[in-house]
Amino acid sequence: MKFYELTNGKIQVNYQSIGSGAGQAKFREGVLDFAGSDVPLKKDIYNEFKEKGGIIQFPVIIGSVAIVYNIPGAESGRLRLTGEILAKIYLGEITYWDDPAIKELNPDIALPHERIIAVHRSDGSGTTFVLTAYLSKVSEKWKEKVGADFTVQWPVDEIGSGVGAKGNEGVAAAVKQNQYSIGYVEAAYAYELGLNVAEIRNSDGRYVLPTSETMKAAARALMARLPKADEDWSGIFPHEVMDPPGPDSYPITSFSFVIFRQVYDDPVKVELLREFFKWVLTAGQESENIVKGYIPLPPEVAEIGLRGLEMLRAGG
Amino acid sequence: MNTDKAFRLSLFFFTISSFIIVASIVVSLIATSYPIFMRDGLSFIIRGAWNPVREDYGILPALLGTLITSAIAIAIALPLSISLAVFSSELIPGKFKIIMNNVSDLMASLPSVIYGLWGLFVLAPILHQFVMMPLHMHLGFIPLLSTRPVPTNLFTAGVLLAIMIVPFASSVIREAYSAIPYYLKEAAYSLGMNRWEVIRMMLGYIKSAIFAGTFLALGRAMGETVAVAMVVGNIMRFPKSLFDMGYTISSLIASQFPNAEAYEFMVPALYGGAFMLFIMGLAINLIGFSMMRRMVVHR
Numbered sequence: 001m002k003f004y005e006l007t008n009g010k011i012q013v014n015y016q017s018i019g020s021g022a023g024q025a026k027f028r029e030g031v032l033d034f035a036g037s038d039v040p041l042k043k044d045i046y047n048e049f050k051e052k053g054g055i056i057q058f059p060v061i062i063g064s065v066a067i068v069y070n071i072p073g074a075e076s077g078r079l080r081l082t083g084e085i086l087a088k089i090y091l092g093e094i095t096y097w098d099d100p101a102i103k104e105l106n107p108d109i110a111l112p113h114e115r116i117i118a119v120h121r122s123d124g125s126g127t128t129f130v131l132t133a134y135l136s137k138v139s140e141k142w143k144e145k146v147g148a149d150f151t152v153q154w155p156v157d158e159i160g161s162g163v164g165a166k167g168n169e170g171v172a173a174a175v176k177q178n179q180y181s182i183g184y185v186e187a188a189y190a191y192e193l194g195l196n197v198a199e200i201r202n203s204d205g206r207y208v209l210p211t212s213e214t215m216k217a218a219a220r221a222l223m224a225r226l227p228k229a230d231e232d233w234s235g236i237f238p239h240e241v242m243d244p245p246g247p248d249s250y251p252i253t254s255f256s257f258v259i260f261r262q263v264y265d266d267p268v269k270v271e272l273l274r275e276f277f278k279w280v281l282t283a284g285q286e287s288e289n290i291v292k293g294y295i296p297l298p299p300e301v302a303e304i305g306l307r308g309l310e311m312l313r314a315g316g
Numbered sequence: 317m318n319t320d321k322a323f324r325l326s327l328f329f330f331t332i333s334s335f336i337i338v339a340s341i342v343v344s345l346i347a348t349s350y351p352i353f354m355r356d357g358l359s360f361i362i363r364g365a366w367n368p369v370r371e372d373y374g375i376l377p378a379l380l381g382t383l384i385t386s387a388i389a390i391a392i393a394l395p396l397s398i399s400l401a402v403f404s405s406e407l408i409p410g411k412f413k414i415i416m417n418n419v420s421d422l423m424a425s426l427p428s429v430i431y432g433l434w435g436l437f438v439l440a441p442i443l444h445q446f447v448m449m450p451l452h453m454h455l456g457f458i459p460l461l462s463t464r465p466v467p468t469n470l471f472t473a474g475v476l477l478a479i480m481i482v483p484f485a486s487s488v489i490r491e492a493y494s495a496i497p498y499y500l501k502e503a504a505y506s507l508g509m510n511r512w513e514v515i516r517m518m519l520g521y522i523k524s525a526i527f528a529g530t531f532l533a534l535g536r537a538m539g540e541t542v543a544v545a546m547v548v549g550n551i552m553r554f555p556k557s558l559f560d561m562g563y564t565i566s567s568l569i570a571s572q573f574p575n576a577e578a579y580e581f582m583v584p585a586l587y588g589g590a591f592m593l594f595i596m597g598l599a600i601n602l603i604g605f606s607m608m609r610r611m612v613v614h615r
Contacts, residue, residue: 124575164550
């Protein structure tokens, strides 16, 4: 890795993929110097650190959740759905594909009288957190009955129409294998694995697919509402940023974060973190450094991070 | 004299340390799961729920899922592994025997994530199309087959586990079978027994090894995490039939542990599940061994 060479092999960055929940917990214990997470720090952890010198957190990349489906005869991009219908499917209230609510939106697809198999993640994941935050935003009933989290209790399981699958690849396989199913994966997986992606109605009433344009539009619509790097982000993330305004915005767009302590004992650490994440926020945002399915931050959002890096300091 | 003493001392040391390791596992299981048992008591193990948002956990469906998938696995694997052991030691010539035994031992050492991926992408669709759907269509009136199956469910997990444990059970049985003194076999033939009768007699002779192989395999089936998590359906609900989706304790731990620390009671709940699995395994082994002792005495 370039970074390793840069420091003459003296410093190694040990980055392990342990899940957003575990990452936050270990960060809280002080085991980690920084953490990446699909959601910002929970409010209680943020407040705890506020007294101990503060927290810096900011977005580093934009991703989205794609709604994927398997209906024989309906190719990708043909199916249109709204957030309310999606919530009702996962609540177990809409159980057949020829439900009037779905038919009304899709007059030109021959929707059969088949049970909807609703696939969801069985392992705790940021993807589930983002999707359930979206469903909570668009459906009052979802918010009350289920809520948003890494893992939730899916009402659709209770009527026997839910399938739990492990990982994005598990959900993709389950959707491919089960005719008349629906599921959700990170947009990157949906395109890579050739799944059928549904158009979702945004708050302006238009139906959009998760593309880099619609994700970018969503990010721009959110820009004015983003906090500063040393502020609490849990108030608006991920719930409030779902379903943003704008005719081109994809409604289930979210950011991934990095989280730092504001004060480190070692000045070298501060310098290195600053150096590395400056790279992440500038040169790192060029398309050849970004995995397909994610998009770079608009410069204004990257600026939040760059200011945040300036706030890192060394001291006791 | 001196080496004898040293030998005994080293035996003592290794015995004690393996005992200490097991004991400390049990202690840490109890210590870590303590909060969930204090909060929920018995209701944690007699209800079904997995709702981290409300910190509500109940693991009975997963305990049942572990029992169901292991039972399916053993029911399929036992006849298969006995046949495989007999086949490879009685019926095929030397060269093929070595190849076959090596392949079987290799199967035992494959990492379980490979079985899991193969199960998800190959086995599940095949079972769904050619086994489960036909069974459900024609025999769906039988309660055990009454759920309209999706490819990933308890039955698929059971079959996958069976495939995973056959090499274990069969290698134990095979070794015992080949260790039977040759004169016994000759004596049997000289009494005028035919081949089938000889094989049956020899299998009777190694009953305890068959038991041992079965329990070794059962242990692996009950403890399997990743492979099962990929094909079991992962639904925390009381299964209505073999074709229903479910959870096992081990697959629940594999699925939920990475983010468990984000919640106050999920880590204790998962350790509680592990503790119950330990108790269940212990109980099954005790029953098994007492059964074995009775059978061996009867002979």
